[in-house]
Amino acid sequence: MPxxxxxxxxxxxxxxxxxxxxxxxxxxxxxxxxxxxxxxxxISFLQWNSLAPENRGFAGLDNYIAVITDPNxxxxxxxxxLLTASVVLISLLLGxxxxxxxxxxxxxRGLVRxxxxxxxxxxxxxxxxxxxxxxxxPEYGLFNGVLKWIFGESAAQPDWISxxxxxxxxxxxxxxxxxxxxxxxxxxxxxxPQDAVEAAFIDGATGFQVxxxxxxxHLRQYLELGGLLGSIYIVQNFDAVFTITxxxxxxxxxxxxxxxxxxxxxDYGQASAAGVVVVIGSILIASFALRAVSSLLRDExx
Amino acid sequence: xxTITQAKPRKGSWDRKLHWVATHSIGIALAIGFTxxxxxxxxxxxxxxxxxxxxxxxxxxxxxxxFLRVFEKAPMLEYMANSLMYSLLATLGVMLSAIxxxxxxxxxxxxxxNAVFLLVVAAMxxxxxxxxxxxxxxxxxxxxxxxxxxxxxxxxxxxxFSVFLLRQFFLTIPQDYIDAAKIDxxxxxxxxxxxxxxxxxxxxxxxxxxxxxxxxxxxxxxxLYTGENKGxxxxxxxxxxxxxxxxxxxxxxxxxxxxIMAPAIVLFLxxxxxFVKGITFTGVKG
Numbered sequence: 116m117p118x119x120x121x122x123x124x125x126x127x128x129x130x131x132x133x134x135x136x137x138x139x140x141x142x143x144x145x146x147x148x149x150x151x152x153x154x155x156x157x158i159s160f161l162q163w164n165s166l167a168p169e170n171r172g173f174a175g176l177d178n179y180i181a182v183i184t185d186p187n188x189x190x191x192x193x194x195x196x197l198l199t200a201s202v203v204l205i206s207l208l209l210g211x212x213x214x215x216x217x218x219x220x221x222x223x224r225g226l227v228r229x230x231x232x233x234x235x236x237x238x239x240x241x242x243x244x245x246x247x248x249x250x251x252x253p254e255y256g257l258f259n260g261v262l263k264w265i266f267g268e269s270a271a272q273p274d275w276i277s278x279x280x281x282x283x284x285x286x287x288x289x290x291x292x293x294x295x296x297x298x299x300x301x302x303x304x305x306x307x308p309q310d311a312v313e314a315a316f317i318d319g320a321t322g323f324q325v326x327x328x329x330x331x332x333h334l335r336q337y338l339e340l341g342g343l344l345g346s347i348y349i350v351q352n353f354d355a356v357f358t359i360t361x362x363x364x365x366x367x368x369x370x371x372x373x374x375x376x377x378x379x380x381x382d383y384g385q386a387s388a389a390g391v392v393v394v395i396g397s398i399l400i401a402s403f404a405l406r407a408v409s410s411l412l413r414d415e416x417x
Numbered sequence: 418x419x420t421i422t423q424a425k426p427r428k429g430s431w432d433r434k435l436h437w438v439a440t441h442s443i444g445i446a447l448a449i450g451f452t453x454x455x456x457x458x459x460x461x462x463x464x465x466x467x468x469x470x471x472x473x474x475x476x477x478x479x480x481x482x483x484f485l486r487v488f489e490k491a492p493m494l495e496y497m498a499n500s501l502m503y504s505l506l507a508t509l510g511v512m513l514s515a516i517x518x519x520x521x522x523x524x525x526x527x528x529x530x531n532a533v534f535l536l537v538v539a540a541m542x543x544x545x546x547x548x549x550x551x552x553x554x555x556x557x558x559x560x561x562x563x564x565x566x567x568x569x570x571x572x573x574x575x576x577x578f579s580v581f582l583l584r585q586f587f588l589t590i591p592q593d594y595i596d597a598a599k600i601d602x603x604x605x606x607x608x609x610x611x612x613x614x615x616x617x618x619x620x621x622x623x624x625x626x627x628x629x630x631x632x633x634x635x636x637x638x639x640x641l642y643t644g645e646n647k648g649x650x651x652x653x654x655x656x657x658x659x660x661x662x663x664x665x666x667x668x669x670x671x672x673x674x675x676x677i678m679a680p681a682i683v684l685f686l687x688x689x690x691x692f693v694k695g696i697t698f699t700g701v702k703g
Contacts, residue, residue, distance in 0.1 A: 154551030351544035390547035
């Protein structure tokens with residue numbers, strides 16, 4: 116280990132001299148990542164509305180109490196949990212199925228993979244607009260167009276967004292996130308030790324047994340990763356809710372509510388408190404999702 | 418070995434044919450299902466004004482000039498220039514700030530390294546809306562709200578996801594190379610620039626690609642800081658309002674959507690390998 120070789124005394128000074136050029140980057144890292152959050156924490160305990168700046172002062176837990184008791188905010192907490200959990204779970208399951216399919220060799224596999232990734236590349240606002248207008252629109256949307264094409268002029272022409280608003284948002288997000296999950300799981304499948312699989316087949320294992328006792332335990336790490344990253348980003352989702360329903364019809368999630376509190380009501384203190392709640396919530400959801408996935412697998416590893 | 422692999426299906430050829438048909442048809446159905454929405458956007462974009470508002474699925478006439486009409490309806494070139502400025506400057510900034518930080522986290526030995534890495538992961542999990550309040554207040558004091566600078570400048574200091582991704586890449590490059598360079602008298606900085614950066618080029622490319630896509634896609638940031646100053650709008654903001662001001666010309670809204678989606682998809686087709694690598698590398702342990 117040559118790095119540990121230099122003798123003590125001169126060693127320490129020389130080591131720091133060599134590292135010096137990289138230190139500014141590190142100091143920035145700490146300052147830039149953590150200070151804004153500390154500021155948010157502090158503001159969350161203040162009474163501060165930019166429309167009434169003279170009333171600024173310490174508010175104690177008032178903002179948190181407001182966040183928890185306000186029925187709008189409470190329902191947006193519930194919506195966030197529901198939205199995140201269903202998008203992560205559905206896109207993980209779909210992604211797993213597609214990854215298993217793409218793990219087999221067949222002609223056109225590369226093309227299918229490229230086409231599958233496409234939704235992930237669409238600018239999220241464009242994707243949200245696309246779902247809202249091109250697919251869901253009752254008069255010229257694709258869904259009702261297909262219904263007409265199949266069942267003729269008398270086909271039902273539902274207004275998708277107003278009859279099932281949250282489902283509409285979830286479907287759009289699942290469409291965008293399934294390719295991401297699929298890619299992570301496909302990487303997991305392709306790093307699976309092939310000889311163990313072959314040995315199992317020779318010993319007479321069925322395809323399902325191989326999946327359950329070999330593939331699934333191996334994929335655990337990748338399922339966890341997909342669940343974690345997915346939760347982080349979907350808890351933060353703003354574009355889809357803002358575009359598809361403008362937060363109406365009970366689809367306002369916490370990021371949207373924070374935006375409203377901050378940008379329209381100018382209540383900095385309450386927006387910050389809601390922000391802190393989002394962070395705590397995403398940590399909770401992420402760890403819950405992780406535990407759910409690993410407990411599913413733990414039984415089967417035995 | 419190969420004979421064993423070939424013997425794997427072991428069942429009748431009828432089974433194998435059925436299997437072949439099943440795999441192919443599911444594959445084709447999925448590929449079509451996931452891409453149809455995008456194709457439909459393109460088809461609507463080239464329909465005539467009237468047909469776009471019907472429930473027809475296939476254009477009767479192909480109006481490719483719709484793509485040009487979009488530029489007449491809105492200052493698309495200006496928005497595009499703003500988007501490009503934001504994405505390119507941010508990507509440049511990330512390269513300058515995240516590479517040294519990731520190196521310090523992956524390949525330098527110092528006390529507290531793991532704690533700092535945890536802070537980086539924590540920062541990655543922090544939704545942008547959460548820190549928006551103090552940051553917005555700070556940028557008001559600097560007099561920079563209404564411009565894209567509040568979005569660009571932070572990338573010259575730090576970006577958690579890029580640092581995370583680069584660290585994962587740097588970990589895959591053997592320490593021996595860096596140790597050897599140091600024995601030859603290199604400082605940490607020279608070891609980074611001369612040894613690690615050339616070896617980690619695919620990882621750096623993937624990180625740059627992600628940063629470009631992320632900023633190109635960003636909607637919340639530009640909405641917050643430039644929402645009231647139309648001259649500094651990015652494409653994503655312009656697209657969302659295009660629909661509002663050109664209600665009837667639905668085909669043009671879709672043509673604008675195609676124009677905004679195109680760069681990301683073209684970029685992906687050229688850099689598919691490093692893109693896929695980038696996603697899978699987030700899972701490297703260490």
